[in-house]
Amino acid sequence: MSANSEVYDLNVNGQKRQVRDAWVGESLLYVLRERLGLPGSKGACEQGECGSCTVIMDGQAVCSCLVMAATAIDSKITTVEGLTQDDSLTAVQDAFITEGGVQCGFCTPGLIVAIEHLLDNNPDPSQLEVKEAISGNICRCTGYGRIFEAVNTAVTTRRATNL
């Protein structure tokens, strides 16, 4: 694809990352996964319907499959890999494990990012606010029950930690 290749920088997880040999039409999801070595964001529908590829872009939760990577050069992007700086887990991640919110795990990174984004903006959401916030993230395994429990647990943990 050398004839169309481009070089540009993206700001991902607090780091400047150079994208080389890219075809200009590549989605942010493709560039994160295939060019920047960040496969945590998942592709499952390519249409912004399932939320598996959710990342935070300039403070908004977006489907990275719908963002053309080259248009994100001025944006601050956080992926699931950027939620913690080391091997530690956030309260949301931990609660997903302890409450059984993970089965196959394919939807999980996108859901975690969406819920982190929700709780950062609304630390004590109602049950309906939780449902609405993650209604763009499809989970085929759990039926969502354990995920709701995980959010409840994470809210409590975060509240206790912030006191």
Add this chain to the structure above:
Amino acid sequence: MSNATKTSIHRDVLGASALRPDGAAKVSGKFEFSSDLHAEHMLWGATLRSPHPFARIISIDLSAAYKIDGVEAIITAQDVPGKKTYGLISSDQPVFASEIVRYVGEPVAAVAADHPETCRRALAAIKVNYEVLTPITDAELAMLPSTTQIHPDGNLFRHQRIITGDQNLQGEIIVEATYEMGMQDQAFLGLEAALAIPDSGGAGVEMFVATQWLHEDQKQIAACLDLPLEKIRITLGGVGGAFGAREDISLQVHCALLALRTSRPIKMQYGREESFYGHVHRHPAKIWIRHHATRTGVIQRIESRMVFDGGAYASTSAAVLINGVTHIQGPYKCLNATVDGYAVRTNNPPCGAMRGFGVVQACYAHESQMDKLAVACGLSPVEIRLINAMVTGDKLITGQVVESVAPVERCIRETDAIEMPAPLARNANALEIVGGSGLTSLPHNIVRGVGWGVSIKNLMYSESFDDFATARCQLQNGVVNLKFATVEVGQGFVVLAPQIARSVLGVDEVIIDPVDTRIGSAGSTSASRQTWMSGGAVDGACRLVRQRLFEHVGTKHNIDPLRLVIEDTDVVDMLGDFRISVIEASTGVFIDETFEHHHRPTEELDENGQGNCHVAFAFVAHRAVVDVDVELGLVKVIQIATAQDVGRVLNPIAALGQIEGGIAQGLGLAVMEEIVLDNGKMRNPSFTDYLLPTALDAPQVIAVMIEEPEPQAPLGAKGIGEPPCISVTPAIAAAIRNATGRDLPRVPIRPQDICL
């Protein structure tokens, strides 16, 4: 590239809500799904598919595609060195179509190139000249002798009758109807993906595949490649859900062929649209059924004619059909039956395994009938089901005696005892109201309904198939290594297996070795079978190791090994004071045992459908509460109450997750999920148009687990994966009927079915 996992948790034995060892990797994005795999110098593979449901291939011109920079190989039917076809039961599906295409999406060619986009361009540049034929998309039409035979094997995959008892009995009460079910998609999130790395010299291939059954894939790939089995080595690639759709071959053979052709690693992964074309679906079915009963509601005889549309290729249609016909009586006593079942080939997309496997279709029909029968007899839905509830020792219409624990009455009564949800509040938030945030529903149009569904489901494979499972256990210095080819699709065998080892051996640290074909088969992760089968294999291997450990300790400390037991994490003399930790007892020794678990043999059905064809059964009841906007035809499922016969709970949180997840899939089938077909073409192969339940569609689920340990099961536990999704669909349909007074003989129930 292995997904080897390590656990070390405080006494997470059987019965504890032990946590998934792959949990941390999955929540942090580090878990390697098959779509995340990479290899140095790899190429991408892609598949060219037929746009026609039925057509003759006149010519294929690859010349323009070969001229595109970056295209390394293009293969068609003539490049398949071995068997040209594959299939789970009957090998009738071409690796690539050569003369005829029989469904929209059938593979015709595959390319390997340097970038997915190059692949797409190459596919677009391949010129296939088709002579379009008139597709046969109606199963009834396909069955007629005068209809064109779609395939040399004919249009009938299987016909099975069940004839038992009095064939002329007429009940005082007779109810009959015809029910239909649409085509459901498994819609797992982790799309089909595989990586194939060729051995140098083309002598074999190393594969990483998201599948349900490693050894079956190995067998089919080896046959098509004309290589010995051992030259196809498969390691499980991380699986993002399966639900039946990964039991058949999809991209495996194509990927391996491209790797051998190019001598470079090949990665193939489907997009969502291609996934809809690339795997089998749940069979659409049409079921006519007539119940004969006494005036008091006792079922005396069932007559039924069941037609399953299997689509273009056989897959598991013959087995799905058997499940349908043998479960048509439901979890109810019945002595007389006249049943005819047909699985038929059409030019629709191929159908095969999906969670529930033929029982979903039967259950929708028999449960709809139970409500009709209740009305005809002046009984409630609960009363009619209790009157007829099956018990252990009852004879099925196949002549098989139900030896399994059969707590049908308890399932119904315990479900009935679950508290009903509060009425819709006057000031309810818009999101709690049917129609949701669009504020489309007016309160006076919303009607609440309640409905019931109860089911029986066979566990494991049937009809004389020996679907054994293999496991190896090694103990050294207090650490256990387990090895098996049991596929983890999300169900939680990776958490269960270490629980078993901890319970049997008193260890804490259990390592699961890579899941691959370097050990005997574990069979498929399907048919609610792995807890029983692979659980039984792990349990058996651990018990053999324990026996050897006791012999070692006995010899060393001069104690009869028969006096030794495991207590917590110690080896203890039951009759004396001797006590030593398992860690100390196993220090410096290496014990290695392998065990194969086989369930009891089953039989094939005879021409009258008689025979002990199933291994065991599980039961479940569902009660659904729905709100229906009768003007707009919208439905919101408010609550599902359920009591499930699980045998024994081995991991409460994992069991609940299976129940809630299955209910969501059954809800989808009831009110939203359908592959819409138009003359063989899918109209909605995307997540924009194929609707799946979201968090806002999730009802309150209240689940009771009925624990009556199953004597046949190695761990006392029945499979729990399929039952949750079976009777919830008819329960929701019944609740909508209850709210609307409509017949609703077809699922999914669409708005126009309710309000027009």
